[in-house]
Amino acid sequence: MRIETETLTLKDGRTLTLRTPDENDAQAFIDYMVKAAEDTHFLIRYPEEISPTLEKEKEIIMENAEADDAAWFSVFDGDKVVGNCSICRYRSHLKVKHRCVFAIAIDKEYWGCGLGEILMKKSIAKAKEMGFDQLELGVYEDNERARALYRKMGFEECGILPRAYKLKDGTYVGEVSMVRFL
Numbered sequence: 097m098r099i100e101t102e103t104l105t106l107k108d109g110r111t112l113t114l115r116t117p118d119e120n121d122a123q124a125f126i127d128y129m130v131k132a133a134e135d136t137h138f139l140i141r142y143p144e145e146i147s148p149t150l151e152k153e154k155e156i157i158m159e160n161a162e163a164d165d166a167a168w169f170s171v172f173d174g175d176k177v178v179g180n181c182s183i184c185r186y187r188s189h190l191k192v193k194h195r196c197v198f199a200i201a202i203d204k205e206y207w208g209c210g211l212g213e214i215l216m217k218k219s220i221a222k223a224k225e226m227g228f229d230q231l232e233l234g235v236y237e238d239n240e241r242a243r244a245l246y247r248k249m250g251f252e253e254c255g256i257l258p259r260a261y262k263l264k265d266g267t268y269v270g271e272v273s274m275v276r277f278l
């Protein structure tokens with residue numbers, strides 16, 4: 097699903113563009129995903145696990161733009177992707193089609209300026225508009241910044257899966273499940 101293109105002004109005065117990515121953004125999108133995976137261990141993949149071909153990435157971007165049960169809110173600083181927030185239906189089976197999965201990652205150079213909050217508010221509004229009953233996510237137990245933002249946006253913590261992640265140094269980290277009823 098496509099979103100409306102908008103100009104965003106951050107708390108520090110930087111001006112960014114919010115829009116749906118298109119095929120021409122595929123390389124910028126891959127670069128952003130690698131950078132975000134290098135910034136912290138809070139995403140599911142290590143940087144070296146992110147290696148789609150340009151063609152595959154274009155395909156994913158266009159599938160998302162055309163889907164009627166998913167939306168990406170991508171943030172650009174010029175041609176560079178500096179953040180993305182996605183919502184998509186969990187599964188289409190009758191018993192679970194009311195559930196929407198949420199994900200977000202922002203380039204570290206753009207943290208702490210209100211961008212996370214802006215993207216979450218837009219995603220919550222869009223998920224409501226699309227008719228979902230709830231937004232769901234899983235977050236690393238040690239990701240205090242994200243957990244604080246999610247709570248501020250009305251998500252409730254509803255359980256922890258112990259040892260959901262195992263880092264390269266052997267450290268296990270639990271995953272907190274969170275839900276935001278719409």
Ligand SMILES: CC(C)(COP(=O)(O)OP(=O)(O)OC[C@H]1O[C@@H](n2cnc3c(N)ncnc32)[C@H](O)[C@@H]1OP(=O)(O)O)[C@@H](O)C(=O)NCCC(=O)NCCS
Nearest residue numbers: 138200201202207208209210211212213235241242244245
């Ligand atoms: C989590 C993330 C999306 C937050 O984005 P952000 O743009 O920095 O967030 P904002 O500037 O909008 O901050 C919003 C709220 O986050 C919380 N927050 C911000 N900095 C914080 C910190 N250092 N410690 C704890 N909470 C913090 C606060 O509740 C803040 O609200 P406030 O400004 O009114 O105090 C961003 O840090 C990120 O992409 N992290 C890496 C990827 C990631 O962890 N994704 C989530 C995977 S589940």
